[in-house]
Each structure stands twice: as C-alpha cells, then as structure tokens.
Amino acid sequence: MIEWLAARAGWPARWLLALLALIMLAGVVILAASIGEMPIPLSVTLASITNGLGITDLPLDRIQQGIVWQYRMSRALMAASCGAGLALCGTILQALLRNALAEPYVLGISAGASTGAVTVLLLGLGGGLIGMPMGAFLGALAAFALVILLAAGARSSTTRVILAGVAAAQLFNALTAWVVSTSANAEQSRSIMFWLLGSLGGVRWPDVGLAASIVILGGLICLCFARTLDAFAFGEDAAAALGVAVAPVRLILLTVTALITATMVSIVGAVGFVGLVIPHAARFLIGPGHLRLLPASVLIGANFMVLADILSRIIVPQQVLPIGVVTALFGAPAFALILYRARPST
Amino acid sequence: MSLEGHELRWMKHQTPIVDDVTLTVQPHETLGLLGPNGSGKSSLLQLLASLRTPDTGRVRLGDMPLRHQSRRRIARRLALVEQHATTEADLCVEEVVQLGRTPHRGPLRPWQPEDERIIRQVLERVGLAGMRRRRWHTLSGGERQRVQLARAMAQQPEVLLLDEPTNHLDIQHQLDLLALIRRLALTSVIALHDLNLAAMFCDRLIVMHRGQLVAEGTPATVLTPALIHEVYGVTAVVERSPHHGRLQVHYLPDLPPA
Ligand SMILES: Nc1ncnc2c1ncn2[C@@H]1O[C@H](COP(=O)(O)OP(=O)(O)OP(=O)(O)O)[C@@H](O)[C@H]1O
Ligand SMILES: [Mg+2]
Numbered sequence A: 001m002i003e004w005l006a007a008r009a010g011w012p013a014r015w016l017l018a019l020l021a022l023i024m025l026a027g028v029v030i031l032a033a034s035i036g037e038m039p040i041p042l043s044v045t046l047a048s049i050t051n052g053l054g055i056t057d058l059p060l061d062r063i064q065q066g067i068v069w070q071y072r073m074s075r076a077l078m079a080a081s082c083g084a085g086l087a088l089c090g091t092i093l094q095a096l097l098r099n100a101l102a103e104p105y106v107l108g109i110s111a112g113a114s115t116g117a118v119t120v121l122l123l124g125l126g127g128g129l130i131g132m133p134m135g136a137f138l139g140a141l142a143a144f145a146l147v148i149l150l151a152a153g154a155r156s157s158t159t160r161v162i163l164a165g166v167a168a169a170q171l172f173n174a175l176t177a178w179v180v181s182t183s184a185n186a187e188q189s190r191s192i193m194f195w196l197l198g199s200l201g202g203v204r205w206p207d208v209g210l211a212a213s214i215v216i217l218g219g220l221i222c223l224c225f226a227r228t229l230d231a232f233a234f235g236e237d238a239a240a241a242l243g244v245a246v247a248p249v250r251l252i253l254l255t256v257t258a259l260i261t262a263t264m265v266s267i268v269g270a271v272g273f274v275g276l277v278i279p280h281a282a283r284f285l286i287g288p289g290h291l292r293l294l295p296a297s298v299l300i301g302a303n304f305m306v307l308a309d310i311l312s313r314i315i316v317p318q319q320v321l322p323i324g325v326v327t328a329l330f331g332a333p334a335f336a337l338i339l340y341r342a343r344p345s346t
Numbered sequence B: 001m002s003l004e005g006h007e008l009r010w011m012k013h014q015t016p017i018v019d020d021v022t023l024t025v026q027p028h029e030t031l032g033l034l035g036p037n038g039s040g041k042s043s044l045l046q047l048l049a050s051l052r053t054p055d056t057g058r059v060r061l062g063d064m065p066l067r068h069q070s071r072r073r074i075a076r077r078l079a080l081v082e083q084h085a086t087t088e089a090d091l092c093v094e095e096v097v098q099l100g101r102t103p104h105r106g107p108l109r110p111w112q113p114e115d116e117r118i119i120r121q122v123l124e125r126v127g128l129a130g131m132r133r134r135r136w137h138t139l140s141g142g143e144r145q146r147v148q149l150a151r152a153m154a155q156q157p158e159v160l161l162l163d164e165p166t167n168h169l170d171i172q173h174q175l176d177l178l179a180l181i182r183r184l185a186l187t188s189v190i191a192l193h194d195l196n197l198a199a200m201f202c203d204r205l206i207v208m209h210r211g212q213l214v215a216e217g218t219p220a221t222v223l224t225p226a227l228i229h230e231v232y233g234v235t236a237v238v239e240r241s242p243h244h245g246r247l248q249v250h251y252l253p254d255l256p257p258a
Helices: A002-008 A011-034 A042-053 A062-096 A109-123 A132-152 A158-183 A186-196 A205-224 A226-234 A236-241 A246-268 A274-286 A290-314 A323-341 B041-048 B071-077 B093-104 B113-125 B141-154 B171-184 B195-201 B225-232
Strands: B003-012 B015-025 B030-034 B056-061 B078-081 B159-163 B187-191 B204-209 B212-217 B236-240 B247-251
Touching (some): A011 A042, A011 A062, A011 A290, A042 A062, A062 A205, A062 A246, A062 A274, A062 A290, A109 A132, A109 A158, A109 A186, A109 A246, A132 A246, A158 A186, A205 A226, A205 A246, A226 A236, A226 B093, A274 A290, B003 B041, B015 B041, B015 B056, B015 B187, B030 B195, B071 B093, B078 B141, B093 B113, B093 B141, B113 B141, B141 B171, B159 B171, B225 B236
Parallel strands (some): B030 B187, B030 B204, B078 B159, B159 B187
Antiparallel strands (some): B003 B056, B204 B212, B236 B247
16 A cells, blocks of 8 residues: 555655655554553653653653653664664665665674774773773774775676675674684673674663764765765766766765764664665665655664564563574575566666 | 858867868858768867867857857757757756756856746757656666757857767658757757768758868759769769758668679
8 A cells, every 4th residue: 555655646646655654664663662571551651751852741650751861762863873874874875886685784883883883892902991892893894995996896797895894794704703713712702792682772862862963864875866866876977967077976975874874883782674675675666766765764664673673672581682583584585586576787 | 140160170199080171151051061971060060169269260159159158058049959968967857958948147146037947948859858867877778868969058158069969860850850959040050970861951961071071052953973983982972852852862882692
C-alpha cells in the first residue's frame, strides 16, 4: 500500500508519508524507552520524557524517570541518529560510486574503525591522549582514504571500488584479530568482541548530541547536492557533461560521509547492513530521485535502527544482543535478495 | 556558435591518442567525424567537450576559451551524447531527459513549467512522447540512444557533440535522427561509421586516422577511393547517386559469387 501511495501520488501524499514516518519514529522511540528489563508503563515513560525535556514537572519515581531519560531515551535517540547517518552514507556512496553494494561496512570503513579503536585500547597508542572513540574515528578515516585511493585508478570501473573495500576490510580485520589475540586477556576480548558487533550500551547524552548534530548537518549538506547526485546516474563523465564539477563535489560528499561514518562507528561500533539495505528499501518505495531519496533513507534508517535496538533487547530474555547481530540477521537476507534481483549491468 | 580546437594533443602512456588536431566548426554547421575503430574519435569529442584536458592546445566555444570555464557554463552551451550510456539506477525515460535541465537549475530551484514544456517538446521531437514512464532498463538500444539525444536537447545547447548516435538504430530511425539533428540547425559534430550517411547529412567531413586528422573538406573532396583505401584498407568506388544527388560509396570486397 505504501509503495502504491509513494509511486502514484503527488507531493501532498509524499509529505504525508514523511509525516507518518516522523510520527512513527516518535512512536518507536517512546516504545524503546518503555521496553526493557524493567518494563515501565507508557504513561510513566511519556511523563518522564516530558519531564526530561523540561516541558512538565510531574511527580514521578526517581528511578523510573532516571532509567527512561538517562538510559533509554539517549540510547533510542542514538540508535535513530546512527540508523539515519548510516543510511545517508549508504545512499551517497551508492550514488557517487555507482555501485549498489557500496556502503561504509562493505567498503571496510567500519573494519578500519575497529582496528583504530582496538589498537588504542590495547596497545595504548597515543599515550592515553586519545581515547577509544578517537582511535575508531581515526581508523575509519584512514580506511576511507585507503579505499578511495585504491579505487581512484578505476575511473569507470565500479566493481573495483567494492573489491578495494573488501580487500581493505580483510586487511583491517586481520590487524584487529592480530592485536586482540596478542594483547588482550579473556575479559577484554569479550568486551571488544561485543563492541565490534555494535553496541548501544553506555551511550550518554553528549554522544547523542554529537551524533545527532553531525547527522543533521551532514544531511542538510547532502540535500543541497541531491540534484547533483542524480546527475551521476550515467557516470562521472556524464555528470561533468551536465555541468557538475565532479572532483570538488566528490571530495565534499566523501568527506561528509567519512565524518558521519567515523562518528557513528566510534560511538556505536561496527553496525553492518543498515547503510546497504535501507537505501535500497527507500529507493524501492520512493524511486531514484535523490531529493526524495535522501530524506526517505534517513527516516527509514532511523526507524529501522530503533526497532532493531528494541529487538536486540527482547529476543533473548535477560540479555542484550549486539545491535550489529540484529541488523545482520535482517540485513543479510535482504543483501542476498539485492544480489539476486540486481540487474546485469548493461 | 562556433567550436574551435587548436593543435589539440592528448597523450596516454606516452602515446598520442589525439595528435595535433586543429578543427573549426562554423555556426550551424554539421561536421561529420569519420575514422576507423580506435582512431581517436571519441577522445577528440571528449577533448572538445572539455571532459579531458588536452596536454597541449586549446578549445574555444564561440569567443569563450574552455579552459578554466565552469562546467556549468559549458554545459549550458554544449551537450554531448556519449557512445555508451549505462546506468545502475532504475530511472524512467522522463527522469533521464530531466537530467538535461541540470545545468539550468540551481541546487534548490524547484521544477518550473518552462522545464516541463521543454521536456515534453524534446520527447515529442525524438518520437518518445508515449514512453515517458518506461524504465530505462527495459528500452531497446535504439530507444536508449534517442532518450540520450532528448536529454542532450533538453540542455538547450548551441553546440551538440554526438558519438555514433546512429549505433543500434534501425535504418528508418538512423535517417530520422540525422534529419532531426540537421533540422535543429545547431553547431554539431557527429562521429559516424557509415560513410554514405555522412555524405548525405554532413556539410563537411573530417577523417581521423591513428589520432591524426588526415582529411578535411566537403564530402566530395574527402570521400575518395584513395582515402578510403588508405584509412580503412578497403577498395571502394564513389559516385554521385542519380537518386538523391549525394555521394554514394560502393565497397568492393572479395564477394562470394552472386
Ligand atoms: N583513457 C585511455 N587510456 C588509454 N588508452 C585510451 C584511453 N582512451 C582511449 N584510449 C585509446 O585511444 C584510442 C582511441 O580511442 P577512441 O575511443 O577515441 O577511438 P574511437 O575512434 O572512438 O573508436 P571507436 O570507433 O571504436 O569508437 C584507442 O586505441 C583506445 O584504446
Ligand atoms: Mg568511439
């Protein structure tokens, strides 16, 4: 039904869909704040949120209010920002690199971040000056630069970018495994393992503020380039022939993508498949035009990630799964479907 | 608007791919670009469109030198139809043609009635008005070629560069398309393989061979049996057709007995 609406209807229906997606996002965030080890009634959750926002000052149980506002709300909003950011990056990379499989995780960016984080954590590189998130951030940027350099020779060969990414991912994973297996004790290994698979535990409000502002700022920048991204449909030469200054545009957008990815990975860890699958889902619903596709990806990504977080906390009772496990459980079949349905390039 | 290339040279791996080519296309002239495979036709067109930077030489569009010009200013005056256009995106005909409006629209300027009018008009002219919502991937090779021409026309250029636009087209559509390009009366350069079509539709011809320009002039001065033999290694007879009055090339390979 949604597909029918999106494809057929004019702009009022599209705004309506966007509004629905926003309302749904608010809904799942509230849901995420009320579900958990200690179930909190929706009414208390809502009151805690309005209290937290400073709109109301209702008398509530201090502990419940604290859990909702300090732990679950920040966690849910971080999930939303992360989903939105990764989906945005996937959409941009798929358009710029002209490859349906391009996304931060497939391109080895997340693997680079992991290596950076683990190296800082276990080897104490940076002399304690830079923390684990900073290590992840630098690792992500390094991996990004490596992949783009490896792929730079491939002007029109879109598969080479992916191959470069796969190679980079292997390299970084090997480095991570090396560092972990030689320097970590069992306890550390376990917590690193958990982080590598993506974890929203331990997220605090300042993290959310950083992630959300980067996603919003990056999203606005990308939105200004929506038409330009459309012009890349037939390749870089075709874009140039349509008046696009290809090199600066690519530099700006790749930088934005790298910064968003690095920020997300440094806070949440390596979450796969969101950047890959969400843009395809959005394209399926709303079509290939980036002016609509970018906001759609962001909204769907945010919703998806909050739902995935809820699932990760309720699938196994009394236990929280790494969020990357949940996204992969849904993402891998979707990935297979994309491969299966992908048109032979003509 | 005229288009001039002056002493253009483009090297790749120490071999010149376009070697010291100088050419001028007069306003409203249709110039045919001939030459065997790999002779440098596409490369020359890319240099003229300023998609590649020549190692030496320069390109002028009217009185505007193209070096250091913004891509957008160039794209408003000059459109290119590439030899092979491929995409991974699931676009429909209309969306491809709309890309032609890119150089005329700012990043946030909404779609105007004027843009819509132009899209409708160019689709009409290439005979695809009934196919607006068809998906690009479902089109035949010839239909894709026409969509690309429509996209180039939507740029409202003064100069049109076409790289083998009649590729994949059936004979009716080849004739229609070339006639249409003539009717547009733009300054155009058309890379072609069919010598007879070139003689029929072009004001002037140039011939490339191993990156160099080896002949230039009216079809009658360029299309001689000697040149055809030198460049293509094919024996041919050239005569003026009693039917349409243009040159007609007859190839004389070793034929099996009729
Ligand atoms: N980027 C490049 N790097 C190396 N060689 C190139 C490059 N581009 C073109 N060439 C070579 O330059 C020569 C001319 O190529 P070009 O595509 O211009 O020929 P063409 O006349 O258009 O041929 P065709 O009729 O087959 O389309 C070819 O030998 C080609 O291999
Ligand atoms: Mg060619």
